[in-house]
Amino acid sequence: MNIHLTGLAALFVALTGPALAQDRNMTVHKDPSCGCCTAWAELAEKAGYKVSVVESADIAASKAEAGVPEALWSCHTARIDGYVIEGHVPFDALARLLETRPDVLGIAVPGMPEGSPGMGDDPAARYEVIAWGNEAGDGTLFQKVGD
Template structure:
């Protein structure tokens, strides 16, 4: 009887852990213009990867980039905020998850410009691009490199 109970308890815990981890992901706030299609596709990418997104249409997403401490040189078409970090551009959900797990001392992540093949910019062409970890001093290091095809 006790063994059966322990087996059932272990199964319940094993099933609950993935759901608890999914529920633990914080909301990503996204500031974008009303008509930008690639921003909408990036939001769908985040949602498909377990994030909840609160999108706000604004006149100038760059104002939020500045407010969150992200340098203009890392700019793209939308700016986000999650877990105290800024997100600039088409940052893959996997790198956001990694950022939230590792919790480095940084402003956040950026994918400058709008590289083809990045989340939200999918198509036939896939350019190589870097996800940058932007430091408080404005310098950045490559957090992850994505190969083009």
């Protein structure tokens, strides 16, 4: 019996391990001089993501290439497991995106709201996380932070 359960456990790890590991790999495109982008990337690492940072003086080109609507632009653009993450997105919203896998291109926190992760991380902060692309069109509410 133990051999059978061990075999099932090994099969489970073999089937889910790479997918789980892939979900945690993130590439963050940022301006070399942007400190809040660096802070967000460091918070992502603390949240368990494996972060690679790409510095670019032309960050607008990264956003355009990723398909982020200009109205949703912030200071950095990340990619993870087929999704685009724009700006200071909280990590609970990112985790929900990766868990529920909606038919969207990405989620964004437009601008640079004070208190968002990397911008002070204030629990009393109020801002919106917007989904866009595919079923979300030009933008729909994905999550409200603070009420």
